[in-house]
Amino acid sequence: MFSSVVMALASTGPAYSLAATLGVIVAGVGLQAPIITMLAFVPMLLVAYAFRALNASNADCGTTFTWATRAFGPRTGWMGGWGLIVANMLVMANLAAIAASYAFRLVGLDEMAESRLWTTLAGILCIVGLTAICYAGIEISAAIQRWLLCLEVAMLLVFAVAALVKVYLNPPPTAIPVSASWFNPFEVPSAQALTSGVLAGVFIYWGWDTAFSVNEETVDSNRVPGRAAVLSTVLLLLMYGLVSTSAQAFAGVGSTGIGLANPDNVDDVFAGLGEAVFGSHQSGVVLSRLLILMVLTSALASAQTTILPLARTVFSMAVHKAVPPRFARVHRKYLTPTWGTVGTGAVSIALLVLLSSFSRNVLADSIDSIGLAIAFQYGLTGFACVWYHRRVLTRSGRDLIFKGLLPGLGGLIMLVLFLYAAFVVYAEPGYGWTVVDLPLIGDTGGVTVLGLGALLIGVLLMPVVTRGHTVALKLQRGLLPRGLPQHVAVDSASRYQPADSGAGVGGDWYDVIPLSGTRVALVVGDVLGHGLAAAATMGRLRTGVRVLARMDLSPDELLSRLDDLVEQTALETTAGRGPGPPKGPEQPKDPKHPKVRADGARGVSCLYAMYDPVSGGCSLARAGESVLVVIDPGTGVVDHPKLPPGPPLGVGGPPYESIELKLAPGTLVALFTGGLLQDSDSRAAGLARLSHALADSRSPLEQLCDQAVDALLPGPVDEDATLLLARTHLLDRSQFAQWDVSTDPEAVGTIRTAVSKQLRDWGLDDLEFTSQLIVSELVTNAIRYGGGPIQVRLIRDRALICEVSDAGHTTPNLRHAASDDEGGRGLFIIAQMTHHWGTRYTSTGKTLWTEQDLPPPEGP
Secondary structure, three states: OHHHHHHHHHHHOHHHHHHHHHHHHHHHHHHHHHHHHHHOHHHHHHHHHHHHHHHHHOOOOOOHHHHHHHHHOHHHHHHHHHHHHHHHHHHHHHHHHHHHHHHHHHOOOHHHHOOHHHHHHHHHHHHHHHHHHHHOOHHHHHHHHHHHHHHHHHHHHHHHHHHHHHHHHOOOOOOOOOOHHHHOHHHOOOHHHHHHHHHHHHHHHOOOOHHHHOHHHOOOOOOHHHHHHHHHHHHHHHHHHHHHHHHHHHHOOOOOOOOOOOOOOOOOOHHHHHHHHHOOOHHHHHHHHHHHHHHHHHHHHHHHHHHHHHHHHHHHHHHOOOOOHHHHOEOOOOOOEHHHHHHHHHHHHHHHHHHHHHOHHHHHHHHHHHHHHHHHHHHHHHHHHHHHOHHHOOOOHHHHHHHHHHHHHHHHHHHHHHHHHHHHHOOOOOOOOOEEEEOOOEEEEHHHHHHHHHHHHHHHHHHHHOHHHHHHHHHHHHHOOOOOOOOOOEEEEEEEEOOOOOOOOOEEEEEEEEOHHHOEEEEEEEEOOOOHHHHHHHHHHHHHHHHHHOOOOOHHHHHHHHHHHHHHHHHHHHHHOOOOOOOOOOOOOOOOOOOOOOOOOOOEEEEEEEEOOOOOEEEEEEEEOOEEEEEOOOOOOEEOOOOOOEOOEOOOOOOOOOEEEEOOOOOEEEEEOHHHHOOOOOHHHHHHHHHHHOOOOOOOHHHHHHHHHHHHOOOOOOOOEEEEEEEEOOOOHHHEEEEEEOOOOOHHHHHHHHHHHHHHHOOOHHHHHHHHHHHHHHHHHHHHHHOOOEEEEEEEOOEEEEEEEEOOOOOOOOOOOOOOOOOOOHHHHHHHHOOEEEEEEEOOEEEEEEEEEOOOOOOO
16 A cells, blocks of 8 residues: 555656646746645546546556546547557656756756756666666565655655745745635636646646556555555645645745746746755755755656556557557566566657757647646546446445546546647647647647647547457447347347457357247357457357258257367368467467367357247257356246256367256246356356346346346456347247148048148138148158158248158158159149248157248238
8 A cells, every 4th residue: 555655646756746837837826826736636536536436346557548448449448548658758758858957956067957968868868777677677666666755755845844934934035924815716817827727736646546557566456556546646735735835935926036937947946946945054055955856856756657657558558459469568577568668768768859859948848738638538537437337326325426426527627627728728829838830720839739739649540559449349240130030939139248458359149040930049159269350250150050050950969060160160270370380379278178279269159049939848058158047937036057068169078968948938038158247256146146137037128138237247348248138938829730640641631621721710721722732742751751650730920831740860852853753843842832941850750841921911
């Protein structure tokens, strides 16, 4: 906890921040500078609550990038990460320049402190040294920060106390007694002054979120960073309030001498105050030098803690494929992001050289432009918190306040500050040190051009870095059913939650497949891996399942053939790589299935269920660890039927086995992938939450789907999740008729008569002749080649279905008979007279079935 608070405080660089911005605030708002530094605390505290809530839900070193991606998608997440990168890179260049300048002043080399060349070279050395320290590990960085921060805080307190004592005991000509009016925000001259002052005040608080950037290296990462952030902002409020009040009381707000509004001292108010406060005697000179050392160490500490979060944000973006993957490499010994840390240092050096090569004015304006990037990043985080937790805000009053109202208000304040500052305050040509003549706009303040220009670069890069996720998601969505078919056997509804991180879209799928005889197949599956490869594999497997399902295979046989398809696909993929070991990232090793790879089709999970609305029977088989939830319509009892184990597709193992269940009408069946339970502490806990969400099984299926997703996945997800709900129906007795037929050839005439009567009862006289012909041919073949027992069944649904079952296991083949052949024309004639026909095998034999289109209803 202490180290996290130290990191948060050190990253803000209290002494450096006050030295660089207190003069700017005083120049804008005058005597109201103390209250402005306190008002800036309000949005920071509100945003700190947003960081705390998001970190408790999902501790990730990517912070704003990761959370905005999960809340709003990869494009918004990229801009959040880019805003953080822009702010940190700009401040690194300024910190290095200030540290170099103070280092020269500390040793009495004032001329070199004013030289752009020497300060740039010394700044480069500072960045190199700090990068090396950060590269050596977080523990070394934390130890150094503790010592630097203790010195910094001690000197600030000594300075504040000494200044106040002199104000009342030996006041200088510039001294002003502390007044209550200093803390009245309504005495600020204008809204523009208030906005620029608060935005500058926001800058002095910025940096406490470093505690979240190193959360994955923190003990109890879900709670400690949040507490450290809130505590650090409160400590900063007390420190800034005391120091700004004492400095203003001692130096005044004049524009000459040591006055805080003096243009010569506006970018470094402590440079002229040290000797004035501590005096010119020996101890005073020492304390003055310590004050300079304090600002120097503050700049160094802030620069070091800027490298830490930036390197880890880049690391997280690389993991999520938003930047090149080499930035995700971690040093084996130091466990720090190798390319992220080194890359941060290198780009900071390049930016320092670039800004310094123009002029000191550009470098000075870049400090103000940092405020725009900060407001953008923090505002986005506040809104992301509200949207991320939107499903749980009504759960309790505490959730509504700390996950909704406070973060939302913080985001709104930051948004107003960003827009007003960027397009009104900073856009004024008279603001700042530089002016840019923009086409069609005219003269514009350099702060706005630099701040918005840096953010717009991220907008231009956004389509490139988010293309992978967008293409994969579009492919995934395009390969999934656009709508579930209406079916007499079941009512169905589904939900698909794609993984939100980078190109993390996976290979989950679901399907409802109409089968012969009004039966229906329900399918859910999960392909290992993410991105385009997983989505493409999912598309192939879904197509394969639909083709195999139309062959009326039993669930276990369908999975066996699908397993062959997966194995063949994997072999073709391996062969396509050529000689040498397979390339691509591997999944963690599974002792049961060591051959599973993330870049192939192996290791696919699939649950296949086949329901018959005539008998109410349901046959199931699974590959992998799929689970089924069944809720009885009468008692509401939730059951998790024990399914026969089956290996994931493509890895080999024992044969698949089917199980038969008897489902009452109105039974609710839930099929889902493992991603639905990813937010639960265990599978048992997840199943309990799912059971509770589906307890009212008679509710509309769409409502039940929403309840289940809200309960199990209240926020964005790391893995794809699929849920398929089905409510079963039995076919009404008036919709079908069946007869047992003897093996006597004379029974053919009897069954023809019975079929004709049933069709007349149904009002299907137009189909009587063709149906008699179909029944005669199929029953005759059953008597001649199949053997008893023989059963005939007519079903009236969206089509007229005729089924003839016998004990034979030989599939009849359709062939084109020659003109002189005496037989072989029966199936050919049936195929011409029906819309579909086929054969399916049962445990006692086979069933030949046909479908005829119903005549259009009579009417105008």
